Amino acid sequence: MSRIRIFNETDASTVLSEVHQHAGIAAELARIGVRFERWQAGAALTPGATQEDVIAAYRSDIERLMVENGYKAVDVISLTPDHPQKDALRQKFLNEHTHSEDEVRFFVAGSGLFSLHVDGKVIEVLCEAGDLISVPANTTHWFDMGPEPHFIAIRLFTNVEGWVANFTGSAIAQGFPRYERGQALAA
Numbered sequence: 234m235s236r237i238r239i240f241n242e243t244d245a246s247t248v249l250s251e252v253h254q255h256a257g258i259a260a261e262l263a264r265i266g267v268r269f270e271r272w273q274a275g276a277a278l279t280p281g282a283t284q285e286d287v288i289a290a291y292r293s294d295i296e297r298l299m300v301e302n303g304y305k306a307v308d309v310i311s312l313t314p315d316h317p318q319k320d321a322l323r324q325k326f327l328n329e330h331t332h333s334e335d336e337v338r339f340f341v342a343g344s345g346l347f348s349l350h351v352d353g354k355v356i357e358v359l360c361e362a363g364d365l366i367s368v369p370a371n372t373t374h375w376f377d378m379g380p381e382p383h384f385i386a387i388r389l390f391t392n393v394e395g396w397v398a399n400f401t402g403s404a405i406a407q408g409f410p411r412y413e414r415g416q417a418l419a420a
């Protein structure tokens with residue numbers, strides 16, 4: 234189940250508020266300019282579906298966002314716990330960073346944990362299958378796919394080449410909860 238938890242940036246041990254209901258999560262995120270939606274597939278996806286099948290199943294929502302926000306490219310990323318570089322891939326976005334463009338992710342399957350650092354708060358968003366999140370350009374955040382990553386995600390870009398992480402140098406992410414679900418599933 235999707236979830237949002239809000240912490241003061243100085244206290245990772247106290248959850249100030251927690252919401253599981255989708256409309257409540259979306260309302261909380263809208264206050265800081267973050268888009269959060271539920272998407273329904275327009276066609277059934279079966280095992281072995283190609284990138285093109287996945288994109289086709291969500292084409293109307295993808296096109297709506299591309300028109301509204303000027304995104305120019307779309308792709309599909311898939312990660313499973315047997316990926317040989319899973320630890321390095323997890324590590325890549327674990328520390329606080331920004332991007333010069335929006336980070337737009339739709340979870341077709343699986344899950345991941347975004348933490349947004351905004352206005353003195355850390356806003357942790359557990360994204361599950363069916364969730365679309367768009368983190369605005371220049372928002373400080375980090376992302377944890379967990380020790381046993383499992384997700385398929387559609388990504389939207391303004392400029393694929395420009396999509397790099399600019400690390401802030403802050404160690405804040407290391408003090409906040411990591412995503413351990415994959416570990417629990419694997420145990």
Ligand SMILES: [Fe+2]
Binds near residue numbers: 336398
């Ligand atoms: Fe990011």
